[in-house]
Amino acid sequence: MADADLTITPIDDSEVEGDETVIVTLVAGAGYSVGSPSSATVTLHDNDQGPPPPQPTVSVAATDPDASEQGPDPATFTLSRSGSMASALTVRYSLGGSAANGIDYQTLPTSVTIPAGAASATVTVTPIDDSQVESDETVVLTLSQDAAYDVGSPNSATVTIHDNDSTPPPAPTADFTANTTSGQAPLTVQFTERSSGSITSRDWNFGDGSSHSSTPSPSHTYNNAGDYTATLKVTGSGGSNSKSLAIHVTAAPPPAPTADFTANNTSGQAPLAVQFTDRSSGSITSRDWDFGDGSSHSSTQSPSHTYNNAGDYTATLTVTGSGGSNSKSLAIHATAPPPPAPTADFTANTTSGQAPLAVQFTDRSSGSITSRDWDFGDGSSHSSTQSPSHTYNNAGDYTATLTVTGSGGSKSKGLAIHVTAAQPPPPDGRTWVSVAASDPRVSGSGDIGVFTISRTGSTAAAVTVRYSLGGTPQNGVDYQTLPGSVTIPAGASSADVKVVPTGPSRWPIDKDVYLMLEQGTGYIVGTPNFATLTIAGNNQPSDTRTWVSVAASVPVASASGAIGVFTISRTASTAAAVTVRYSLGGTPQNGVDYQTLPGSVTIPAGASSADVKVVPTGPSRWPIDKDVYLMLEQGTGYIVGTPNYATLTIAGNNQPADTRTWVSVVASDQRASSSGDIGVFTVSRTGGGTASAVTVRYSLGGTPQNGVDYQTLPGSVTIPAGASSADVKVVPTGPSRWPIDKDVYLMLEQGPGYIVGTPNYTTVTIAGNN
Numbered sequence: 001m002a003d004a005d006l007t008i009t010p011i012d013d014s015e016v017e018g019d020e021t022v023i024v025t026l027v028a029g030a031g032y033s034v035g036s037p038s039s040a041t042v043t044l045h046d047n048d049q050g051p052p053p054p055q056p057t058v059s060v061a062a063t064d065p066d067a068s069e070q071g072p073d074p075a076t077f078t079l080s081r082s083g084s085m086a087s088a089l090t091v092r093y094s095l096g097g098s099a100a101n102g103i104d105y106q107t108l109p110t111s112v113t114i115p116a117g118a119a120s121a122t123v124t125v126t127p128i129d130d131s132q133v134e135s136d137e138t139v140v141l142t143l144s145q146d147a148a149y150d151v152g153s154p155n156s157a158t159v160t161i162h163d164n165d166s167t168p169p170p171a172p173t174a175d176f177t178a179n180t181t182s183g184q185a186p187l188t189v190q191f192t193e194r195s196s197g198s199i200t201s202r203d204w205n206f207g208d209g210s211s212h213s214s215t216p217s218p219s220h221t222y223n224n225a226g227d228y229t230a231t232l233k234v235t236g237s238g239g240s241n242s243k244s245l246a247i248h249v250t251a252a253p254p255p256a257p258t259a260d261f262t263a264n265n266t267s268g269q270a271p272l273a274v275q276f277t278d279r280s281s282g283s284i285t286s287r288d289w290d291f292g293d294g295s296s297h298s299s300t301q302s303p304s305h306t307y308n309n310a311g312d313y314t315a316t317l318t319v320t321g322s323g324g325s326n327s328k329s330l331a332i333h334a335t336a337p338p339p340p341a342p343t344a345d346f347t348a349n350t351t352s353g354q355a356p357l358a359v360q361f362t363d364r365s366s367g368s369i370t371s372r373d374w375d376f377g378d379g380s381s382h383s384s385t386q387s388p389s390h391t392y393n394n395a396g397d398y399t400a401t402l403t404v405t406g407s408g409g410s411k412s413k414g415l416a417i418h419v420t421a422a423q424p425p426p427p428d429g430r431t432w433v434s435v436a437a438s439d440p441r442v443s444g445s446g447d448i449g450v451f452t453i454s455r456t457g458s459t460a461a462a463v464t465v466r467y468s469l470g471g472t473p474q475n476g477v478d479y480q481t482l483p484g485s486v487t488i489p490a491g492a493s494s495a496d497v498k499v500v501p502t503g504p505s506r507w508p509i510d511k512d513v514y515l516m517l518e519q520g521t522g523y524i525v526g527t528p529n530f531a532t533l534t535i536a537g538n539n540q541p542s543d544t545r546t547w548v549s550v551a552a553s554v555p556v557a558s559a560s561g562a563i564g565v566f567t568i569s570r571t572a573s574t575a576a577a578v579t580v581r582y583s584l585g586g587t588p589q590n591g592v593d594y595q596t597l598p599g600s601v602t603i604p605a606g607a608s609s610a611d612v613k614v615v616p617t618g619p620s621r622w623p624i625d626k627d628v629y630l631m632l633e634q635g636t637g638y639i640v641g642t643p644n645y646a647t648l649t650i651a652g653n654n655q656p657a658d659t660r661t662w663v664s665v666v667a668s669d670q671r672a673s674s675s676g677d678i679g680v681f682t683v684s685r686t687g688g689g690t691a692s693a694v695t696v697r698y699s700l701g702g703t704p705q706n707g708v709d710y711q712t713l714p715g716s717v718t719i720p721a722g723a724s725s726a727d728v729k730v731v732p733t734g735p736s737r738w739p740i741d742k743d744v745y746l747m748l749e750q751g752p753g754y755i756v757g758t759p760n761y762t763t764v765t766i767a768g769n770n
Contacts (some may be wrong), residue, residue, distance in 0.1 A: 010044045013229060017046040029548040029580075030155030034758060049688050052595045056083035057150045058091050058114075060143055062157040063122070067139075069129040070165060075159035077173035079112055080120040081149065089114045091121070092146050097138035099161050103138055104128060110144075127161045134163040147310060169540075171239030172197030175230050179208030182248040187222045189247060200234040205231045207247065207535045227249040256324035262664060264759040267333040272307040272762065274332060276315065277555060279662065279686060282490060283321040288317045288585065292332065301554040301565075307545035310336035341409035344402050345441065346387075349608045350452065352418040352436040356393045361400065368406040371394070375401045395421040398770060399739060414739040414768060415440060418528050431457040432526040433465050433488075435517055437533045442501055449533035451515045455488055455523065466518040467497070472511040473535050478502060479513070482491060485520075501675040504545060506639050509537040510740065515623045534740065546638040547571045548580050550646045551628055555757070557594070557614050557628075558651035564614035566630045566646055570603055570638065574759070577605045581633040582612070588650050594628065600635075616650055624652040625660060625755055649755060661688030662757035663696050665748055672730045672744075673765050681731035681746045683717055685754065686724070697749040698728070703742040704766050709733060710744065716751075730764050 008022050021562045025039040033715040058081045067075035079091050092111045095101050101108055106126040114121040125139050142156040175194040180187070191204070193216045204213040206676050207228035209359045213220070222228060228247040230637060233240055260279040265272065274290065278301045283739050289298040291305045291312035298305070307313060311331040318325055345364040360375065362385045374383040376390045377398035383390070387554045398417040403410055420435070432455065440451035464487045469475050475482055480500040499513055516530040538547075550568045557564030568580050569738040584590050587714070591598055595615040603610040614628055631645040672679030683696050700706050706713055711731040730744055747761040 003113040008042055008044075012047065014712045015046075019046065020044040025309045026323070054083055055148070055150055056085075056089060057152040058089070058143060059152040059154055060093070060141055061154065062159045065157075065159045067125050067127050067159055068162040069127045070162075070481035072129050072370075075125040075139070075161070077123040077125070077159065078120050079114065079123065079143070079159055079263070081114055082119075082152075082223060083656045085114075085117050085119055088116045089149060090146075092144040093123075094142050094144055095157065096142065098141040099137035099139050101139075102193070104161060105139065121384065125159050125161070129164065129202075131165055133165045136163065136347065137161045137321045146720050169236070169238040169384040170197065171241050172199045172234045172236040173445055174234045174241045176232050176243060176245070178247070179232070181245060183250070184252045185223055185225050185249045187247075187249045187753045188219060189222065190217070190219045191232075191580045192217045193232065193241050194236045195232070195243075195403040197239075197241075198238065199234045200237065202650055203233040203235075204235070207231065210241070215394075218403065219489070220472045222247060222249045224477040225249050231423045244504065252476040254321070254323040255282065256326045257284045257319045259319045259326045259328040261317050261328060261330070262662075263330055263332070264666070264756065265317070266330060268335065269337045269578040270307055270310045270334040270423075272332070272334040273304065275304045275551065276302055276317070276757075278317065279300045279757075280317070280319045280326075280328075282319070282326075283323070285322065286320045288318045288320075290318070292316065293758070294348070302552070303369070304551070304553075307332060307334040310334050321409075323621070328767065329360060341411045342366060342369045342404045342406040342620040344411040346402050346413060346415070347441075348400070348415055348417070350436055350438055350454075350726070351415060351440070352434060353420070353454065353529070354456075355393055355395050355421060357417070357419045358389065358720070359392065359400070360389045361387055361402070363387045363402065365402065365404045367404070368408070370407070371405045373403040373405075391670075392417060392419045395419050405434060407610040416739050420526075431455045431463055431523040433463075433517060434513055434528055435528045435531045436528065437531040438496070440533045442499060442532075442533065442535045442725070448501075449513070449535070451497040451533065452494050453486055453488065453497065453500070453517070453530055453640070454494040455527070457494075459491055459493055460524075462696065463488050463522045464520065465523060466496075466520040467519055468516050469515070470514040470531075472507070473505075473513050478506065478511075478535065499535070501535060501626070505535055505538040507537055510534045535642040545572060548577060548578075548632060548638045548640060549644065550582070550632055552646040553611070553646040555648045557648060559615050559616050559619040559653070564628070564650070566612040566648065567609050568601055568603065568612065568632070569609040574603075574606055576609050576637075578609075578637045579635065580638060581635040583631050583633055585629040587622070588620075588628050588646075593621065593626075593650065614648060614650070618649055622652055625649045626758075627750065647756065647760070661754040662686050663748060663754045664759055665692075665698070665760065665762050666747060667762045667764050668727070670764055672732055672764055674767075674769075676733045677767075679726040679744070679766070681762065681764060682725050682750070683719065683728065686757075688754075689724050690719075690724055694719050694753045695751065696726075696754060697751040698745050699749055701745040701747070704736075704744050704765070709737065709742075709766065732766055736766055736769040738768055741765050 018484055021041050021043050023041045026034045028034050060077055060079050061371040063078040064076035066718045067073055068502055081089055083089040090111055090113045111120045112123050138158050139159055140158045143151045145151055159696050173196045175190050179190040200215040202214050204218055225247055229244050230247055231244040233242040264275040264279050287299050289303055293307055315332050316327055316329040316330045316436055341365045348364045372384050374388055376391055377400055400416045400417055401412055404570055435451055435453045438452040442449045464485050466485045481585050486495045486497050512532050512534050514532050517525045519525055548570050550566055553567040554565035579600050581600045601610045601612050626649050627649050629647050632640045634640055665681055665683050666683040669680035695716050697716045717726045717728050743763045743765050744761055748756045751754055
C-alpha cells in the first residue's frame, strides 16, 4: 500500500464560531524521510449562525439647495448612510414640491444606490429651461422606508428652482354691448365694442352660422327665430381674450288689431251723454274703454257714457289680440251749463178780430227777470209793463213779442195777431164765425189750451159751429175728447174749445194742435178760419211714464263669433218688468241667417235695459255686408220714444277685416233763420280710404217743407275724392211760417259704396218768425 488517509471528523456543537483549520505536519521518524510538502491544512466550517449585523441608517440633505433655469444650474441632494459600507445599498425616495418631475426638471428615478465602500450618493436636480414665466418652484425629496435600512433624520430635503423668464405683456380684455338682446325676427343688433388693452385683431362670431366679422362695432341681422351666442375674441401680443352675449330671437307674432271708433257727440254741456261706436278691425280678444274722467272702465264693444262734469277728457279704446294691443283716443269737451235764462211766456185774451182790436196780454213768464220788452209788431212804442193792453187800429197780420231778460240771458216768445177789416153784414143776415187761440200754449201739468170761436151779427139765437182737429197729438189720446162742434149760446158772441191734456206729452219737443172751422148751418166761415195751439214737450220733470228706445250697442255681427246686439232701454221706474214688442227687417232673414228672435224682449224688474242678440247661424250668404233692422212696436205698459229703430250689420263672407266705408251725420250748425243764418248737416265717412268720391243718399222730414221753407235739397250729397266729409246746407227761403221754432230732420239712406253707421240721423232747427 502506497498511502493512507487521515480522516478529520468535526464535532457538531451549537457554538457560533468562525471557520477553523486543522494543519497536519509530518515529522521525521524511523523508516521514512519527510518529503515535500510536509504539511497540509483542512478547514472546518461552522454550521451555526450568529445574530445579524446592525442595519445602516440613511438620511438626506440638500447639499446644493439652489437650481436655476439659467445655464441650467443644477441642485444636489446627498443621501448618506451609517454603519457597514461593505456592500452597496439602494435607497428609495419620493419627489414632491411645486415643480413637476420630468416637466420642470429632467426626469429622476425614485431610488439611488450607494456603492460598496461609499458612505453616500447624490441625486442631481437639473432644471428644464422653458419660456413660461413662473415663480420659484421647489423639489422636495423624501426618503422612503425599506427593509435594507432605517430612515434617519433628516428624512427630507428641499431644493429651489429659480425661473429665468421675464413677465410678458397682459392679454387684451374683450368687452362689448348690444343695443338689444331680444326681439322678433328679423332682429337687427348693433354691437358696440368696449374692449381694452393692446389689440392686434378682432373676430366676431354671431353664432348663427353667418360669416365672421373683424369690424370693431358691427351691425348684424338675425333673420330666424332662435337662441344665439355672439362672441368677440380680441388678440394682442399678450394673448387672446373672449366675451359672449346671449341673443334671443322670437318669431314675429300676428299683427296687433287696429283700434278705431266714433262718437255721436264730442262736445256739449254737462251732463253730456256720448254713444261710442267701435269700428276696430283685426282679431280682438278684449277691449278696454277708458273714458278719461276717472270712472270705471268698460269692456262693452260700443258703450254709452255720460260726462257729468265740465272738463276736457280723452276717451281711449285699447283693443288686444294675440298680436298685441293698439289704442285710439278722442277728445271730449264738456262745458258747464250756463245760468238759465228766464222763460218768456204770455197769453192774449184774443189773437184775431176786426179793427180796432183791443188785446189784453197776460205775462206768464218764469225765472229771474230783470226787464221786459213788449214789441206789438205794428210800429207802435214798446212797453215794459208786465201785462199791457194794446189796440191794433188797422187790419193786418202782426207778431206780438215779449222779450224777458235776466242774469242768465234773454228769451223771447211771439204770438200771431190777425186783425181784419170790419166786415159788412151779409146781405142775407147770416152770422160770420172765426177762431183764435186765446190761450195758445199748454206749458205743463194742469195747464190747458183754449180756442175761442167768435161770431158777428145777431146773438139772439144759439149757433152750433162745426170744426175739425189736426196735428201730431191725437184727439182722445193726448188730450180729452173733443166732439167736433161747439155751441155759442144765445146772447153770447163766442164759445171756448178747451184742449185738456190726458197726461205728459209723448214727445220730447213741442207739438201743435190745429183747429179748422167747417161750414155748417146758420153761419158763414170767416177769417181766420183756423188757429194753432202748442202742447209742450215731455222734457218736464212731471213725466213719469215709461218710454222705450233702442240702439245698436254692438253694431257688427259675423260668422267668426262676433254677436250683434240691440239694446232696448227704458226711462222712469224700473220696479216692474216690462215686455217690449219689436219687428225685424233687412235682407238677412230671422231664423235663417241668424238664430230665431221671438219679436219681444222683457226688461226685468230692477233693470233699465235688455239685449236682443243677433247670432249668425253660419257664414253669410252674401259677399258684402247686409243689415238687420229692429223697429219698436207699441205695446202695453210703455210708450215708444226715439230712436225707435236701429240697424246692425252682418259682415259679408269675403271680408278678412273691416275696410268698408261707414257714413254718419251730425248737425255741425244746428240752427238756421231767415236773417241769413244757414243750418248745416255734415255727412262724414270713415274706413275704406278717401281715394274716390262717394255719393250718400238721405231723406228729409219735419214740419218745414223741402223747396218751400228752405231751398230745395236733392236727397243726396257727394263726398269728393280726397275728402272725408261733405255739407248739406239748410238755407231758409224767407221768414218762417210759424211763430215758434220748427225742426228739419235728415236721415241717411243705404246706397252703393258705403254702409250707414251711427249717428244716422240728426236735426237742424229753423227759428220761428218772432
